[in-house]
Amino acid sequence: METPRHWRLKKQRYALIGEECPHCSAKIFPPRDVCPECGLEAKTAYQFSGKGEVFSYTTMNDAPAGFQDHTPYSIALVKLEEGPIVTAQLTDLGDEKIRIGMPVEMVTRKLRNDGDERGAILYGYKFRPVL
Amino acid sequence: MTQNSSDQNDYPVLLGSAVLPIGEHWETSIRDLGGRAIRLALADAGNPKPDAVYIGNAYASVLSHQANLGALLTEYAGLEGVESCTFEAAGASGAAAFRAACQAVQSGMIDVAVVLGVEKITECEDSQAAQIANLELNYEFETSQGLTTVMQAALIAQNYLHTYGLDRSVFKSVAVNSFLNAAGNPNAMIRSMTEARYQAQGMLADPLGVFDFAMLADGAAAIVLTRAALVPAEKRDGLIRVCGSAGAIAPLSLHDRPDLIHWSAAAQSAASALRRAGLRLANIDLFEIWDGSVIDAVLALESIGVCKPGHGWQVDPVRLNLTGGCLGRGNPVGASGVYQLAEISTLLKKEKLENGTPQKALVQAIAGCGATAITHILAS
Numbered sequence: 228m229e230t231p232r233h234w235r236l237k238k239q240r241y242a243l244i245g246e247e248c249p250h251c252s253a254k255i256f257p258p259r260d261v262c263p264e265c266g267l268e269a270k271t272a273y274q275f276s277g278k279g280e281v282f283s284y285t286t287m288n289d290a291p292a293g294f295q296d297h298t299p300y301s302i303a304l305v306k307l308e309e310g311p312i313v314t315a316q317l318t319d320l321g322d323e324k325i326r327i328g329m330p331v332e333m334v335t336r337k338l339r340n341d342g343d344e345r346g347a348i349l350y351g352y353k354f355r356p357v358l
Numbered sequence: 359m360t361q362n363s364s365d366q367n368d369y370p371v372l373l374g375s376a377v378l379p380i381g382e383h384w385e386t387s388i389r390d391l392g393g394r395a396i397r398l399a400l401a402d403a404g405n406p407k408p409d410a411v412y413i414g415n416a417y418a419s420v421l422s423h424q425a426n427l428g429a430l431l432t433e434y435a436g437l438e439g440v441e442s443c444t445f446e447a448a449g450a451s452g453a454a455a456f457r458a459a460c461q462a463v464q465s466g467m468i469d470v471a472v473v474l475g476v477e478k479i480t481e482c483e484d485s486q487a488a489q490i491a492n493l494e495l496n497y498e499f500e501t502s503q504g505l506t507t508v509m510q511a512a513l514i515a516q517n518y519l520h521t522y523g524l525d526r527s528v529f530k531s532v533a534v535n536s537f538l539n540a541a542g543n544p545n546a547m548i549r550s551m552t553e554a555r556y557q558a559q560g561m562l563a564d565p566l567g568v569f570d571f572a573m574l575a576d577g578a579a580a581i582v583l584t585r586a587a588l589v590p591a592e593k594r595d596g597l598i599r600v601c602g603s604a605g606a607i608a609p610l611s612l613h614d615r616p617d618l619i620h621w622s623a624a625a626q627s628a629a630s631a632l633r634r635a636g637l638r639l640a641n642i643d644l645f646e647i648w649d650g651s652v653i654d655a656v657l658a659l660e661s662i663g664v665c666k667p668g669h670g671w672q673v674d675p676v677r678l679n680l681t682g683g684c685l686g687r688g689n690p691v692g693a694s695g696v697y698q699l700a701e702i703s704t705l706l707k708k709e710k711l712e713n714g715t716p717q718k719a720l721v722q723a724i725a726g727c728g729a730t731a732i733t734h735i736l737a738s
Contacts, residue, residue, distance in 0.1 A: 236498060257499050263614065283520070283618065285512035285563045287504070291489050294504045302509055304517075304613055312613040314500050327520050338502065349502070 229341065233349060238272075240351035243333055245311065247273035254309040277333030279307040279354070284317065284325045294339055305331055305354050319355035330357040367587035370460040370600040372736075373470070374403025375700040377579040379545045380688040388422045388478035391578040392431035396474050399580035406582065409468045411435075411442040412459045414452030414475040416692035418444075420490050422478050431474065441468075448494040448725035449650055450605075451475070452695025453732035456581065460603045460734075463585045470588075475696030476578040487574050491691070494726045496611040508571060510612060510727050511651040512563035517618045518653060519565060522668040526565040529652040530556055533569055533685055535673050536649055540686025543701070547575050547688030570652045572683075577690030579697045596710070598703040601718075602635030602735035604628075610729045621728035624661040628722060631733040635718075639663055642735075643717040644705065646698045648724035649683040650691075658724060658731075680705060695723035699734060706738040 238244040245256030246269045253264035254273055262269040282304040290298040301317040303325070317325060318336055331354040338349040376398030378391060396411060411432045418424045428442035445455040452475030462468035479487045488506070495501045495510065519525060530553065537551035551569065559567035586594055606626035609615045632638060645664060649655035655678075656670035665672060681687060681701040684694050702719045709715050722733045 232498070239499075263609075283513045283517040285509050285516055285565075287506065287509050287563045288560075289488075289508070289562060290504070291485075291492060291506050297504070300504060302503065302505055302513070304513055304618075314503050314505055314611065314613045316504055327516075339504070351503070 233341070233347065241335060243275040243277055243352055245273050245275060247271050254311055256307065256311040256313060275307055275309055278357070279305045279313070279331055281317075281325060281327055281329040281331060282306040282312055283327065301325060303331070303354065313352070316353045317355070318353040323356055331355060332357050367585070368464050369586045370463045370583045371586050371589060371594070371597040372600070372703050373406060373582040373584055373597070374401070375399050375579070375581040375703060376402055377545050377697055377700050378577060380547045380575050380577040380690055380697070382480045383576040384480060386576070388418055388424060388427075388476060389430060389434050391478060391576065392427065392474055392476040393434040395476065395578035395580040396431065396435035396437070396472055399472060399582050403582035406470045406584070408437060408440055408470045408472045408582070410459070410462060411437060411440055411472045411474060412455040412462075413442065413444045414455035414473070414692045414695055415444050415477060416446055416448050416451045417477060417479070417490050420493070421481050421487060427476070431476065446692070447730050447732070449648065449691050450695055450723040450725040450730045450732045451692035452579070452697070453699070453723035453734065454605065454695070456696060456699055456734065457603050457605055457732055459583045460600050463583050466585070470582065470584045472580055472582050473696055474578065474580045475690070475693030477690035477693045478576050479574045479690065480576050491574065499613070500611055508566070509563045511571070511653050512566045513612060514618050514657070514727055515565050515653040518656065521619060528671040529566070529570055529656070531673050532649065532652045532655050532671055535675050536679050536683035536685035538686075539680050540682025543682045543687060546682045546686055547573060566651065566653070572650050572685045572687075572689035575688035575690055577688070577693045577697065579693055579700045581696060581700050581703070596707075598706050598736050598738055600734055601737050602631035602633070602637070603733070604630030604634060605730070605732040606630070607730050608728055610726055612727070619657055620667070621657050621661040621724075621731065623728055623731040624658045624722065624724060625663070627731040627733040628662040628720065631720070631735050635735040637718065637735060641718055642720045643677065644680060644702065644719040645678050646681060646702045646719060646721040647679060647683065648722055649679060649685045650689055650724070652685070654724055654727065655679070655683070657728060658722060661728075662720070662722070695732065698723060699736065703736055706736060710738040
């Protein structure tokens with residue numbers, strides 16, 4: 228159980244809130260203290276649209292602990308419309324074959340159980356093909 | 359100290375080394391593995407009295423439930439009183455410890471340093487060891503999404519193949535080169551390989567299969583270093599010297615990297631090490647390149663500048679990973695950097711002794727799919 232961590236990350240996991248650099252206007256996700264574009268301090272909150280496209284992807288056949296229920300599952304690097312790249316699972320794929328450049332959008336889904344079956348269920352962002 | 363001195367007498371030189379066979383050492387504890395490697399390396403060096411033992415290890419604090427290896431292993435090797443601590447940089451831990459030893463002896467603060475790389479993987483189930491390897495990812499934004507080290511390599515490989523319009527068969531030459539070279543290394547873990555066997559492998563995470571990744575295994579290797587000035591002139595000529603050393607980092611998370619397939623840390627650390635050695639890539643005879651996965655080797659070769667972008671899979675079997683690399687040797691993660699350096703120095707020594715040919719080698723350890731790179735230039 229890692230309550231402080233899950234509490235701290237709720238804005239990112241549920242609402243995709245990152246930052247906009249007040250100096251160079253770069254959009255940043257996940258939030259960080261120093262803007263990767265201009266090197267100055269960044270701290271203005273910015274909510275991303277959740278729209279983007281698949282930049283790279285893979286499907287895992289041998290899942291780590293906590294993720295076995297979902298095996299096999301696919302993870303992508305999703306390039307958001309606003310610029311940053313996010314690491315996230317792809318979901319609701321149906322028969323659709325994943326391809327680089329595929330338009331996707333953020334949805335909230337169960338990520339995993341924290342610890343055993345009595346642990347908290349963690350929710351967060353995943354991405355699905357645009358409806 | 360950021361610049362290697364131009365004074366030849368300050369260069370770190372290798373007095374001796376030892377490597378234990380890589381494998382599943384069920385009967386041996388991390389204490390035995392580490393202690394043995396230290397004592398064997400000191401014996402190989404003629405039993406000098408060490409002033410420090412620098413340890414490269416990545417996972418002992420979790421897999422062996424053991425912190426403070428410095429006190430545990432160094433005392434176990436019979437060196438009570440000697441300064442010792444651990445350096446951790448995931449797969450580059452051994453190289454980090456070696457670089458610290460170079461800085462220590464070259465600066466004059468330490469006269470004789472032992473570098474130990476040690477990793478004990480087989481204390482638990484395979485799945486737990488694989489899980490621990492994921493510690494090197496960003497926990498909050500990668501691991502918690504279900505990303506693993508294997509998937510990280512696969513995401514990069516997918517981007518690589520897409521960018522250059524290639525298919526996964528290009529990785530075959532990289533893997534087969536390492537596996538074939540390992541056949542000549544008595545300390546490598548046996549994993550017999552043929553092209554047909556490689557092609558029939560199962561997919562772990564597309565586009566990479568089981569033989570595209572080095573197997574995690576136990577191992578320990580050690581090297582004894584001093585600076586040239588402390589070695590009698592008549593003995594100096596036969597020793598391997600470290601003429602360049604440099605490390606660099608890049609963003610840990612793939613999503614923070616502007617380019618997935620140019621590894622800036624690999625490029626920077628190699629360029630700095632060469633510059634400090636006063637050498638160019640064209641002067642290098644042998645390359646010992648990190649191949650924890652095939653894509654590691656491909657992108658290291660391209661980023662260092664040995665191969666053009668998009669051509670890192672066209673390997674030169676005469677000069678690349680003659681030891682078998684991590685793929686062929688097996689990968690005791692935090693120890694692998696010391697294996698690379700110890701085994702290449704043995705090859706350089708042998709070539710000089712048998713054929714009188716002095717050679718130079720570039721040895722690079724990489725952690726976290728390009729997040730950390732540490733490069734050394736060795737010369738006979």
